[in-house]
Amino acid sequence: MLTPKLQMLERTLKRLLRRGAAGPLERVLVKTHAADLAFIFTSFSHNERVQLIEHCADDEMRGDVLASAEHAISAEVLASLPRQRAAELMGEIEPDDVSDLLEHMEEKEAAELLALMQGEEREEVEELSRYESTTAGGIMSPRFFALDRDKTVREAIAALQAVDTELEMVFYVYVVNELEQLLGVLSLRQLVVNKPDTKLFDVMTSDVISVSTHVDQEEVAQLASRYGLLAVPVVDDTNKLLGIVTVDDVIDVLREEATEDILRMAGAGDEIGDQRKVLRSVLSRFPWLLATGIGGAASAALLSLYTAPLTNYLPLVFFIPLVLGLAGVTGIQSATIVVTIVAQGRGRSVLLATVARQTIVGTLLGLVLGSMVGSFAGWWWDPLQATSLFASLAIGLGIAAAMSAAALLGCLLPWIFSRLRIDPALAAGPFAAMAVDVVGLALYLVIGANLT
Amino acid sequence: MLTPKLQMLERTLKRLLRRGAAGPLERVLVKTHAADLAFIFTSFSHNERVQLIEHCADDEMRGDVLASAEHAISAEVLASLPRQRAAELMGEIEPDDVSDLLEHMEEKEAAELLALMQGEEREEVEELSRYESTTAGGIMSPRFFALDRDKTVREAIAALQAVDTELEMVFYVYVVNELEQLLGVLSLRQLVVNKPDTKLFDVMTSDVISVSTHVDQEEVAQLASRYGLLAVPVVDDTNKLLGIVTVDDVIDVLREEATEDILRMAGAGDEIGDQRKVLRSVLSRFPWLLATGIGGAASAALLSLYTAPLTNYLPLVFFIPLVLGLAGVTGIQSATIVVTIVAQGRGRSVLLATVARQTIVGTLLGLVLGSMVGSFAGWWWDPLQATSLFASLAIGLGIAAAMSAAALLGCLLPWIFSRLRIDPALAAGPFAAMAVDVVGLALYLVIGANLT
Numbered sequence: 001m002l003t004p005k006l007q008m009l010e011r012t013l014k015r016l017l018r019r020g021a022a023g024p025l026e027r028v029l030v031k032t033h034a035a036d037l038a039f040i041f042t043s044f045s046h047n048e049r050v051q052l053i054e055h056c057a058d059d060e061m062r063g064d065v066l067a068s069a070e071h072a073i074s075a076e077v078l079a080s081l082p083r084q085r086a087a088e089l090m091g092e093i094e095p096d097d098v099s100d101l102l103e104h105m106e107e108k109e110a111a112e113l114l115a116l117m118q119g120e121e122r123e124e125v126e127e128l129s130r131y132e133s134t135t136a137g138g139i140m141s142p143r144f145f146a147l148d149r150d151k152t153v154r155e156a157i158a159a160l161q162a163v164d165t166e167l168e169m170v171f172y173v174y175v176v177n178e179l180e181q182l183l184g185v186l187s188l189r190q191l192v193v194n195k196p197d198t199k200l201f202d203v204m205t206s207d208v209i210s211v212s213t214h215v216d217q218e219e220v221a222q223l224a225s226r227y228g229l230l231a232v233p234v235v236d237d238t239n240k241l242l243g244i245v246t247v248d249d250v251i252d253v254l255r256e257e258a259t260e261d262i263l264r265m266a267g268a269g270d271e272i273g274d275q276r277k278v279l280r281s282v283l284s285r286f287p288w289l290l291a292t293g294i295g296g297a298a299s300a301a302l303l304s305l306y307t308a309p310l311t312n313y314l315p316l317v318f319f320i321p322l323v324l325g326l327a328g329v330t331g332i333q334s335a336t337i338v339v340t341i342v343a344q345g346r347g348r349s350v351l352l353a354t355v356a357r358q359t360i361v362g363t364l365l366g367l368v369l370g371s372m373v374g375s376f377a378g379w380w381w382d383p384l385q386a387t388s389l390f391a392s393l394a395i396g397l398g399i400a401a402a403m404s405a406a407a408l409l410g411c412l413l414p415w416i417f418s419r420l421r422i423d424p425a426l427a428a429g430p431f432a433a434m435a436v437d438v439v440g441l442a443l444y445l446v447i448g449a450n451l452t
Numbered sequence: 453m454l455t456p457k458l459q460m461l462e463r464t465l466k467r468l469l470r471r472g473a474a475g476p477l478e479r480v481l482v483k484t485h486a487a488d489l490a491f492i493f494t495s496f497s498h499n500e501r502v503q504l505i506e507h508c509a510d511d512e513m514r515g516d517v518l519a520s521a522e523h524a525i526s527a528e529v530l531a532s533l534p535r536q537r538a539a540e541l542m543g544e545i546e547p548d549d550v551s552d553l554l555e556h557m558e559e560k561e562a563a564e565l566l567a568l569m570q571g572e573e574r575e576e577v578e579e580l581s582r583y584e585s586t587t588a589g590g591i592m593s594p595r596f597f598a599l600d601r602d603k604t605v606r607e608a609i610a611a612l613q614a615v616d617t618e619l620e621m622v623f624y625v626y627v628v629n630e631l632e633q634l635l636g637v638l639s640l641r642q643l644v645v646n647k648p649d650t651k652l653f654d655v656m657t658s659d660v661i662s663v664s665t666h667v668d669q670e671e672v673a674q675l676a677s678r679y680g681l682l683a684v685p686v687v688d689d690t691n692k693l694l695g696i697v698t699v700d701d702v703i704d705v706l707r708e709e710a711t712e713d714i715l716r717m718a719g720a721g722d723e724i725g726d727q728r729k730v731l732r733s734v735l736s737r738f739p740w741l742l743a744t745g746i747g748g749a750a751s752a753a754l755l756s757l758y759t760a761p762l763t764n765y766l767p768l769v770f771f772i773p774l775v776l777g778l779a780g781v782t783g784i785q786s787a788t789i790v791v792t793i794v795a796q797g798r799g800r801s802v803l804l805a806t807v808a809r810q811t812i813v814g815t816l817l818g819l820v821l822g823s824m825v826g827s828f829a830g831w832w833w834d835p836l837q838a839t840s841l842f843a844s845l846a847i848g849l850g851i852a853a854a855m856s857a858a859a860l861l862g863c864l865l866p867w868i869f870s871r872l873r874i875d876p877a878l879a880a881g882p883f884a885a886m887a888v889d890v891v892g893l894a895l896y897l898v899i900g901a902n903l904t
Contacts, residue, residue, distance in 0.1 A: 003671075003797070010799055035678045043801045161645045170641055188640045189622055193613045219455075225707070226487045228700045230682065247699055248680045254703065255677070258710030259792055265714070266788035267781060281813045282820075285785060289821055292781045296774020297828070303770045310769065317762065317769055318755045321889055322748025324776055329719060329744050329882045333737060336718035340711055345455070347462055347495045361733045368734075369741055376749070430781045437777055 010040045017048050022055060030057040034064035041069040049077050063092025066101070075104035078113070087116035095124040096141050096249070103133060128243075136220045137213030139253065140234040140243030146174040147200060149183055154196035156186075171230035174241055175204045182233055182241045184208055210235045213242065220245050221253040222345060261343060264425035265336065288430040295434030299441050309449040315377050316448045319395055320441070326369060326399060327406040327440030328433050334358040334410030335428035342418045343425075355411040362407020363400070370400035394451035401447060402440030409436055462492045469500050474507060482509040486516035493521040501529050515544025518553070527556035530565070539568035547576040548593050548701070555585060580695075588672045589665030591705065592686040592695030598626040599652060601635055606648035608638075623682035626693055627656045634685055634693045636660055662687045665694065672697050673705040674797060713795060716877035717788065740882040747886030751893050761901040767829050768900045771847055772893070778821060778851060779858040779892030780885050786810040786862030787880035794870045795877075807863040814859020815852070822852035846903035853899060854892030861888055 009032065016025040029037070029052070037056075041049060056062045066074040066089065078086045078101065090098050090113065098117075102110040102125070114122055124142050131137025145163065147156055156173055163170075173191060175184040184204030194203050210233040211220055224232050224247060231244040267288035303310065310317050341354055374396020378389065413432050414424035461484065468477040481489070481504070489508075493501060508514045518526040518541065530538045530553065542550050542565065550569075554562040554577070566574055576594050583589025597615065599608055608625055615622075625643060627636040636656030646655050662685040663672055676684050676699060683696040719740035755762065762769050793806055826848020830841065865884050866876035 006797075007799065010801075033679065035680070039678060039797075040799060043799045157644055160641065188644065189612065192609055192640065192644065225700070225703045226491060227485070228487070230699070247682070247703075248677070251677045251699075251703060251706065254706055254710070258706070258713075259796075262710075262714055262717070262788055262792060265717075266785045278809060278812055278816070281809070282816050285813070285817060286820070288785075289778060289781060289817055292777045293774060293821055293825060296771065296777045296825075299773035299777075300767075300770035300829075303773070304766075307766060311763055311766075314756075314759060314763075315752075317772075318752035319748065320769075320772055321751035321755070321776055321893060322745060324773055325744045325748045325751075325886065325889055326741060328780065328885065329741060332881075333718045333740075336714055340714060344711075345458075345491075347459065347492060349462075349495045357730060357733070360730055361737070364730070364734050365737060365741055368738070369745055373745060373748075377752075429784075433780065434777065437773055441773060 006036060006040055009036060010043055013040075013052065014044070014048075017044075017051060025051075025055045026057070029055050029061075034061050035068055038065045038068035041065065041073060046076060046080070049073065050080060053077055059089060059092050062089050067093045067097040071097070071100050072104050075101050079105050079109050083112055083116055087113050090117060091121055094141055094143070095121065095128055096139055098125045099128040099138070100133060102129070131213055134217045135213060136211045136215045136217065136232070136234045136245055137242070139217050139220070139249050140213075140245050141249075142243045144174060144231075144233070144241070144244040145170050145172075146176045146180070146182075146241055149175050149177055149199070149201040149204075151200050152196065153191055153194045153198050153200065153203070156191055156200060157196075160188075160191075171246070173200070174208075174233060174244075175200045176241055179238075180241055181239045182208060182210055182235055185233070208233065210239075210241075211245075212237070217245075217253045218257050221250045221257070224250040225254070257343075261339065261425045264423060265339065265429040267426075267430040292430050292434050295438050298438050302438070302442055302445060306445050306449050309445075313391060313448075315380075315391060315395065316445075319373065319377060319399075320444075322373060323399055323402050323440060323444045324437050326366075327402040327436050330362050330365065330403045331406035331410035331432050331436035331440075332428065334362060334407045335414050335432045338411050338414045339424050339428045342414060351415065355408075355415070358411050359404065359408045362410075363404035366400035366403030366407075369403065370396040370398070373399055390451050394448040397451070398444035398447040401443040405439050405443055406436040409439060458488060458492055461488060462495055465492075465504065466496070466500075469496075469503060477503075477507045478509070481507050481513075486513050487520055490517045490520035493517065493525060498528060498532070501525065502532060505529055511541060511544050514541050519545045519549040523549070523552050524556050527553050531557050531561050535564055535568055539565050542569060543573055546593055546595070547573065547580055548591055550577045551580040551590070552585060554581070583665055586669045587665060588663045588667045588669065588684070588686045588697055589694070591669050591672070591701050592665075592697050593701075594695045596626060596683075596685070596693070596696040597622050597624070598628045598632070598634075598693055601627050601629055601651070601653040601656075603652050604648065605643055605646045605650050605652065605655070608643055608652060609648075612640075612643075623698070625652070626660075626685060626696075627652045628693055631690075632693055633691045634660060634662055634687055637685070660685065662691075662693075663697075664689070669697075669705045670709050673702045673709070676702040677706070709795075713791065713877045716875060717791065717881040719878075719882040744882050744886050747890050750890050754890070754894055754897060758897050758901050761897075765843060765900075767832075767843060767847065768897075771825065771829060771851075772896075774825060775851055775854050775892060775896045776889050778818075779854040779888050782814045782817065782855045783858035783862035783884050783888035783892075784880065786814060786859045787866050787884045790863050790866045791876045791880045794866060803867065807860075807867070810863050811856065811860045814862075815856035818852035818855030818859075821855065822848040822850070825851055842903050846900040849903070850896035850899040853895040857891050857895055858888040861891060 012028055016028065037052065044052065053062050053065065056065065066077065078089065102114060114125060117125065127142060128138065145160065147159060160170065171188065173186045174182060175186065177183055184206040185208045186200060186204050190203060209223060209227055209229065211223065213234055213236060220232055223229070230247045233241055234243045234245060235241055267285065337358060338351070338354060341351060374392040377395045378392030410432050413427040413435060417427040418424040464480055468480065489504065496504065505514050505517065508517065518530065530541065554566060566577060569577065579594060580590065597612070599611060612622065623640065625638045626634060627638065629635055636658040637660045638652060638656050642655060661675060661679055661681065663675065665686055665688060672684055675681070682699045685693055686695045686697060687693055719737065789810060790803070790806060793803060826844040829847045830844030862884050865879040865887060869879035870876040
């Protein structure tokens with residue numbers, strides 16, 4: 001839910017847009033933080049968004065809003081402006097964001113816009129678009145603060161004072177040699193507390209953590225978070241410093257990956273990014289549902305083999321949803337825990353211990369719930385007859401077997417996926433549910449048919 | 453999976469521990485980054501962990517490892533050391549981490565340890581433990597850098613140089629008045645680029661974002677991430693500055709909350725934190741499985757009402773797992789998307805649009821899959837008879853109805869939960885699955901029984 005402040009802002013802006021009150025709109029926007037407007041940007045229609053951008057206080061704010069809002073939406077706004085104007089606004093945006101915005105446009109539009117951008121900015125963007133968008137190279141900013149090893153602390157402070165305000169995120173001073181190779185790093189605080197005549201080379205930390213351009217963004221984020229870094233330097237194969245990934249990008253990556261994992265586990269793809277296209281959602285989900293459907297068809301075939309025991313003892317049929325439900329929940333619980341552990345980058349011994357533990361927990365829970373449901377089934381259907389004992393046993397044991405198999409399968413599937421270098425989150429959702437359903441049902445039927 | 457470097461470190465340490473080779477162990481540990489050791493700390497047994505801590509290079513590293521490793525595990529290590537020694541080590545750890553570590557111990561142990569800590573550190577910890585551990589007050593550090601409004605830039609730099617190294621995370625200089633009330637903020641960069649004689653009051657940014665002690669940690673993290681802040685100041689009701697939440701804590705909170713959401717959605721509680729207690733897992737999952745079981749019992753009761761149509765036309769039975777599977781996947785997909793949107797703090801209009809869109813997508817997919825399965829069922833069971841048309845229609849329409857109801861229910865449940873101020877992630881897992889199963893099955897049976 002939006003905070004009350006943002007709710008109020010949204011309502012006020014909507015009202016002013018409806019009334020077409022340009023003056024009051026501008027007065028509200030001039031007092032609005034770009035990040036706030038960006039955050040509620042999705043709540044408006046495309047036309048409203050264009051108007052909001054128009055009425056922003058200045059181009060700096062326009063750039064900030066477009067850079068911070070969802071890029072799919074910002075790209076639409078930019079594409080609907082006159083080309084020259086859009087190129088101007090893109091000049092206000094950091095090159096890594098520009099590069100990502102261009103990827104959300106039609107190729108022709110993107111090329112035209114890029115051609116209209118100013119020389120240096122265009123080169124920066126072109127340089128970045130050489131890298132995959134989810135690697136260190138793709139998310140790095142080429143605007144960092146690096147100085148030669150022979151400079152003094154005094155010279156560094158002077159250089160910092162002369163630097164333009166676009167370098168807002170200066171956390172560290174990187175120290176390089178004449179080939180621009182990364183030698184070390186100083187924090188701003190080290191700069192402040194050291195004597196002015198000291199050479200940077202003598203006070204820098206030379207044990208500097210850096211990544212290559214092709215390292216996955218998730219790994220960069222994990223490094224930054226593990227070592228508490230505000231920026232991770234990105235180097236090429238010769239250790240030449242090319243850019244930095246700053247902590248705000250790290251936070252974005254962590255949020256993105258967490259959301260992606262959750263959605264993938266539900267087999268819902270990357271739907272959040274694009275709220276508009278129903279057909280795309282239908283198509284992206286169809287394969288998962290088809291897999292589920294195939295599992296369901298396998299279950300149907302399985303059931304058709306057990307027509308006689310099922311019709312002879314109907315409670316076996318009645319408890320099918322219960323068996324599937326319990327096995328499903330157990331399987332997903334195991335799978336989720338394994339996915340989380342894999343995502344945290346834990347080692348093999350932790351994983352093995354987890355699989356063992358999950359299977360034990362699943363089996364214990366299976367025995368408890370199996371005996372509960374088994375007794376209930378016997379009492380409910382057939383309270384007086386002697387056959388009810390076997391029937392209860394059949395249902396109870398069937399449930400216990402289905403649940404322990406589900407716990408084990410739920411652990412193994414994401415693990416196998418991660419070994420095959422497929423995202424384990426993909427295994428933990430509909431795929432695990434389907435496998436667990438079929439296996440659980442088979443065990444339940446075999447045990448049920450033989451005991452009743 | 454662990455990176456190769458960490459895998460190697462783990463193997464080397466295990467081997468040296470087995471051999472009891474104290475010398476080589478110390479030589480490896482002196483070259484190891486505390487964050488790396490903390491990260492693989494779970495892979496060792498309790499006794500190995502105690503030995504590793506003993507052989508660390510110095511108390512600073514010991515403190516860093518214990519503060520960065522999982523607190524449940526570190527608390528166990530600390531609790532098994534002699535009290536005086538444990539109190540010494542805790543002196544090396546930031547007060548917010550100490551406060552959290554103490555919460556993981558028995559009350560008596562924690563009180564004894566706290567009593568042994570040094571005066572000032574003990575007071576800091578006691579101050580922090582007054583706040584809920586998941587609020588701004590509970591995660592803030594009381595060590596920040598604040599100066600009076602009348603100080604000059606020169607004086608600020610001198611003060612920064614005099615400050616001890618424990619204030620490692622200095623990102624901003626906070627400006628306060630004589631009552632320690634927060635007036636404004638300066639970045640270190642502003643300090644470096646302004647003239648030495650300027651008063652802080654004249655160059656500070658007075659539009660400073662701060663939070664009260666009782667604000668939820670997730671909200672603090674969202675603020676920091678939205679406005680790109682490296683630290684969020686925490687104030688009391690009179691605007692007195694009490695502490696700061698730094699970006700590394702923000703990252704921890706975001707990771708924690710993401711993991712928590714994923715586990716909650718699977719109804720697996722907070723299991724990652726504690727890998728050891730099987731019984732606790734069994735107990736924490738039991739309620740979810742019981743809820744699933746009750747849903748299953750409701751389904752059984754429902755099925756028992758339709759004994760005649762089910763036995764007359766067995767394919768209705770055969771396709772029950774398929775109906776439940778498809779409805780389940782559809783419901784979870786809707787629920788996950790709504791949970792993600794609520795977690796992002798999106799507004800009402802975005803939510804409404806999402807619910808509408810999910811229901812449309814679910815219905816369309818239901819029609820497609822319903823007609824596929826319906827045709828397949830007719831052809832499979834009864835390829836020549838005329839009745840198969842109605843049967844196909846029954847199964848197909850039943851599936852379509854179950855899926856569109858599942859899509860709608862999956863959206864509404866987390867939304868209702870969030871309105872009732874219950875974590876919507878709790879609704880999206882087993883609870884949604886159960887509701888979707890029962891409703892989907894009911895629709896399928898009503899349609900199936902009336903058409904066959």
